[in-house]
Amino acid sequence: MHVVLLQMRLLLPSRTLKEKRAIVKSVLSRSRNRFNVACSESALHDQPADAELCFVTVAASPMRARQLLQELESWLVSERPDVEITDVQLEEL
Structure with missing residues (x-):
């Protein structure tokens, strides 16, 4: 079994924490x-x-895991x- 992590930093069109x-x-x-992935907000909470x-x-396979996360990004x-x-x-x- 292979575990693959995708970490993304996003710029959001929000002005308040409620909108975010x-x-x-x-x-x-x-x-x-x-x-069917595990996900969370990991930083920049405020x-x-x-x-x-x-x-x-x-x-x-690591290739399948990477492919799935690249599909998620797209x-x-x-x-x-x-x-x-x-x-x-x-x-x-």
């Missing part, structure tokens, strides 16, 4: 449902316009054009 929370909750829950999200998956770009991805790190644990 709505966007982050939506992205996380839809990601869980669509890709900054309304920035978020750092982590997504983790387990697969039989899905986020197409699904939420208002959210800008500013940094991406993909690593096998």
